[in-house]
Amino acid sequence: MSLTRPTLKPERAGGTSRRVTLRTSLSAYAFLLPFVVLLVLYHAWPVFFGTYLGFTKYNIISPPQFVGLDNFRELLRDEQFWSGVKSSLKYILVVPVIQLLSIAVAMLVNRPLRGIGFFRTAYYVPVVTSFAVVGLMWNWMYQQEGPVNFVLMRLGLMKGDHSLLNNPATALYAVMFVTLWKGIGYYMVLYLAGLQSIGRELEEAATIDGATRWQVFTNITLPGLRPTILVCSLLSTISAIKVFEEIYVMTQGGPVGSTYTALFFTYSKAFVDFRYGYAAAAGIVIAVISLMFGLINFRITRGGRVDA
Amino acid sequence: MTSLNISDTAQVAARLRVSRRRRQRLHNTAAYVVLGLIALIMLYPFYWTFITSLEPTGDIYKPKIAPSGISLKNYAAVLTGTTVPMWRMLINSLVICTVGVVGCVTLAALAAYPLAKMRFPGRDLIFYAILALMVLPNEAGLIVNYITTIKLGLLEQRGPVLDTITQYAAIVLPSLASIIGLFLIRQAYLGVPVELIEAARIDGAKELTIWRKIMLPLSMPTIAAFAILEFVALWNSFLWARILPLDPQMLPLSAGLLELSGTFSTNSRATMAGAVLVVLPILAVFASLQRYFMKGIEGAVKG
Numbered sequence: 147m148s149l150t151r152p153t154l155k156p157e158r159a160g161g162t163s164r165r166v167t168l169r170t171s172l173s174a175y176a177f178l179l180p181f182v183v184l185l186v187l188y189h190a191w192p193v194f195f196g197t198y199l200g201f202t203k204y205n206i207i208s209p210p211q212f213v214g215l216d217n218f219r220e221l222l223r224d225e226q227f228w229s230g231v232k233s234s235l236k237y238i239l240v241v242p243v244i245q246l247l248s249i250a251v252a253m254l255v256n257r258p259l260r261g262i263g264f265f266r267t268a269y270y271v272p273v274v275t276s277f278a279v280v281g282l283m284w285n286w287m288y289q290q291e292g293p294v295n296f297v298l299m300r301l302g303l304m305k306g307d308h309s310l311l312n313n314p315a316t317a318l319y320a321v322m323f324v325t326l327w328k329g330i331g332y333y334m335v336l337y338l339a340g341l342q343s344i345g346r347e348l349e350e351a352a353t354i355d356g357a358t359r360w361q362v363f364t365n366i367t368l369p370g371l372r373p374t375i376l377v378c379s380l381l382s383t384i385s386a387i388k389v390f391e392e393i394y395v396m397t398q399g400g401p402v403g404s405t406y407t408a409l410f411f412t413y414s415k416a417f418v419d420f421r422y423g424y425a426a427a428a429g430i431v432i433a434v435i436s437l438m439f440g441l442i443n444f445r446i447t448r449g450g451r452v453d454a
Numbered sequence: 455m456t457s458l459n460i461s462d463t464a465q466v467a468a469r470l471r472v473s474r475r476r477r478q479r480l481h482n483t484a485a486y487v488v489l490g491l492i493a494l495i496m497l498y499p500f501y502w503t504f505i506t507s508l509e510p511t512g513d514i515y516k517p518k519i520a521p522s523g524i525s526l527k528n529y530a531a532v533l534t535g536t537t538v539p540m541w542r543m544l545i546n547s548l549v550i551c552t553v554g555v556v557g558c559v560t561l562a563a564l565a566a567y568p569l570a571k572m573r574f575p576g577r578d579l580i581f582y583a584i585l586a587l588m589v590l591p592n593e594a595g596l597i598v599n600y601i602t603t604i605k606l607g608l609l610e611q612r613g614p615v616l617d618t619i620t621q622y623a624a625i626v627l628p629s630l631a632s633i634i635g636l637f638l639i640r641q642a643y644l645g646v647p648v649e650l651i652e653a654a655r656i657d658g659a660k661e662l663t664i665w666r667k668i669m670l671p672l673s674m675p676t677i678a679a680f681a682i683l684e685f686v687a688l689w690n691s692f693l694w695a696r697i698l699p700l701d702p703q704m705l706p707l708s709a710g711l712l713e714l715s716g717t718f719s720t721n722s723r724a725t726m727a728g729a730v731l732v733v734l735p736i737l738a739v740f741a742s743l744q745r746y747f748m749k750g751i752e753g754a755v756k757g
Binding site for chain 1: 482485486488489492493495496497498499500502503506513514515516517561562564565567568569572573574575577580584587590591592593594595596597598599600601602604627628630631633636660661662665686689690691692693697708709711712715722725726729732733736737740741744
């Protein structure tokens with residue numbers, strides 16, 4: 147930034163300079179104003195007011211009534227909430243799977259093959275599709291007589307007497323698969339960028355020195371991808387804990403609460419039961435939990451790093 | 455003697471080359487098989503939904519590779535035959551996306567200019583405050599924005615024309631200030647040579663003129679990429695519009711589709727037709743502008 151300091155400034159007379167600075171400041175704030183107003187209203191205000199709401203009883207009609215830690219005490223005993231948290235934590239299972247698959251797919255589409263552009267594009271199509279469409283589409287695919295059961299039956303993996311989404315034992319995993327299916331293309335692009343920044347020379351040199359493919363992968367490719375892995379697994383851990391849209395479209399928390407996640411709890415407390423204060427308190431607890439798991443994730447992905 | 459040796463070496467080399475090429479070809483074939491299998495998993499649901507939406511009758515959820523018959527009656531049904539016809543939702547989506555993209559890009563492009571190229575007190579403070587907002591927990595965001603929208607009176611009844619405007623505003627306002635957009639565009643602005651701006655300032659150009667005549671044109675690739683990302687995000691978002699107690703006539707496509715799946719619960723084919731109509735424009739945009747997408751998300755994560 148210091149390089150961009152205007153060189154002409156010192157030559158000007160003090161008075162003019164100050165006036166120019168004032169005018170510059172005014173126009174700078176004018177440029178910022180519309181953005182900042184909306185940012186404060188819809189981004190900053192929710193952070194503060196949302197936190198405050200967590201300590202109140204509020205139904206929109208009468209003003210918020212401060213209740214101290216009551217909401218949190220109630221949350222501690224609320225089995226529905228903790229079963230939601232449990233489902234959300236179970237959802238973290240998606241993270242290692244999606245990261246490993248994305249790395250594999252990125253390596254696959256990083257090959258200089260003919261028509262590879264088509265495959266990259268194809269894998270990215272689910273990413274640009276709305277969850278409204280994706281959720282409905284997979285709901286249809288998961289129907290008892292639908293394609294998913296057909297394939298699983300052919301592979302001998304299930305008897306096909308029910309839909310995976312209607313069975314409390316499998317519903318959450320069925321939804322996870324959709325998250326996986328929609329997310330792979332996104333992480334693939336990020337890993338592809340990571341792979342391309344590693345550079346071929348190192349891998350080629352190792353191959354010439356007689357390293358096996360696996361050795362090249364574990365000693366060169368994987369360490370080179372570490373910064374990308376760190377960012378991607380952090381992103382996907384946090385979005386796994388906060389999983390919501392899939393659930394909202396596909397199962398609404400059912401069957402028998404088997405896909406009822408933490409953020410779905412917040413949603414239904416606010417927009418079904420109209421307990422905004424209680425819902426906000428749940429939001430705070432979820433924030434703390436996802437922060438904790440973000441840190442754990444950071445530790446794991448940094449662990450084993452040579453220069454850490 | 456020597457000639458024999460050379461031909462020997464050449465033979466060995468040739469044999470090695472052949473076997474390597476064969477191995478290479480084997481590897482490539484294996485790669486294509488895997489690539490094709492993944493592509494099938496990624497694309498089949500779209501294809502299946504599309505061909506099923508064309509069928510007039512039959513086993514709806516059956517796995518298939520071709521439609522059992524072709525008719526457009528499901529499309530006719532969703533476009534006209536409901537309480538809220540799809541063409542109306544299409545208009546809503548177009549309005550929301552246009553206003554949203556133009557607003558988003560304008561606000562971010564304006565705000566990024568002083569943050570990148572002007573010196574004024576409080577600049578760093580503002581910059582870091584915005585940065586902090588990105589990481590601060592906002593789980594209650596939906597709830598508080600809902601309360602804010604109600605309290606602003608955006609959903610009160612005032613008269614048909616005014617209601618339409620305020621309801622559009624209620625849908626679009628929360629997404630107008632995009633922090634990612636601000637950072638992307640600021641990054642592009644940083645690359646604009648400062649001499650150009652200084653020269654214009656000495657010539658007495660107003661800041662707004664500099665912004666319009668220098669900053670915007672020179673940052674067009676980034677701005678275009680961001681505009682496309684924002685368009686897709688707005689087109690695809692449904693949650694906010696579903697949560698707001700809107701007039702059903704005001705729903706955008708993605709949100710309206712879920713409404714349709716309720717009303718057409720006995721005829722999923724019509725909903726499938728609706729889903730195709732929601733996806734089609736995005737696929738068209740994506741297919742023609744895909745390099746912007748990849749650049750855009752890389753930039754958004756790095757930014």
